[in-house]
Amino acid sequence: xxxxxxxxxxxxxxxxxxxxxxxxxxxxxxxxxxxxxxxxxxxxxxxxxxxxxxxxxxxxxxxxxxxxxxxxxxxxxxxxxxxxxxxxxxxxxxxxxxxxxxxxxxx
Amino acid sequence: xxxxxxxxxxxxxxxxxxxxxxxxxxxxxxxxxxxxxxxxxxxxxxxxxxxxxxxxxxxxxxxxxxxxxxxxxxxxxxxxxxxxxxxxxxxxxxxxxxxxxxxxxxxxxxxxxx
Numbered sequence: 001x002x003x004x005x006x007x008x009x010x011x012x013x014x015x016x017x018x019x020x021x022x023x024x025x026x027x028x029x030x031x032x033x034x035x036x037x038x039x040x041x042x043x044x045x046x047x048x049x050x051x052x053x054x055x056x057x058x059x060x061x062x063x064x065x066x067x068x069x070x071x072x073x074x075x076x077x078x079x080x081x082x083x084x085x086x087x088x089x090x091x092x093x094x095x096x097x098x099x100x101x102x103x104x105x106x107x
Numbered sequence: 108x109x110x111x112x113x114x115x116x117x118x119x120x121x122x123x124x125x126x127x128x129x130x131x132x133x134x135x136x137x138x139x140x141x142x143x144x145x146x147x148x149x150x151x152x153x154x155x156x157x158x159x160x161x162x163x164x165x166x167x168x169x170x171x172x173x174x175x176x177x178x179x180x181x182x183x184x185x186x187x188x189x190x191x192x193x194x195x196x197x198x199x200x201x202x203x204x205x206x207x208x209x210x211x212x213x214x215x216x217x218x219x220x221x
Binding site for chain 2: 041042044046095
């Protein structure tokens, strides 16, 4: 199985900060990586698909980059409503595997 | 609006069975591959099972941890996907999510405990 190592596990930042979250795959997954946001008590929401494509309706402050084994989710200017847990998913091969998640809080 | 609503969770004893259901709306269900993903308390997400669409002959894939015990199925006429879980173990305790990968339900809790 492909292992997805996500970092950091916890992140504290201020409103307006640029925030980056990383996922590293144990082998090449091309661009088959999605990023999700999950707020407490809510269903996960797709933010970025195929590494760098912004899902419809998602604010443009969210962006994704990377290919192969190293991927990054960037929030260009953190907003209070961005407090959530973020996780990555590789869908290059079965079984799909997830990063361990990053809990983002406001400083 | 896309909706996925899971039902059927609960508290069961080890060795017993449970069937989860996911009712969907707002997208073309019959053309969509459907998945179950779970999250044990305090743990990360684990993909459980996939069922492809009719064009892929409804092929199913399973995580090794559930192979032989869980069965995924779908009813395109009702836009529903199911997860039959047999011989449940303590380690199957988790919130189970129905997902297309683009969209997720809110999840349903399954607790396996004696």
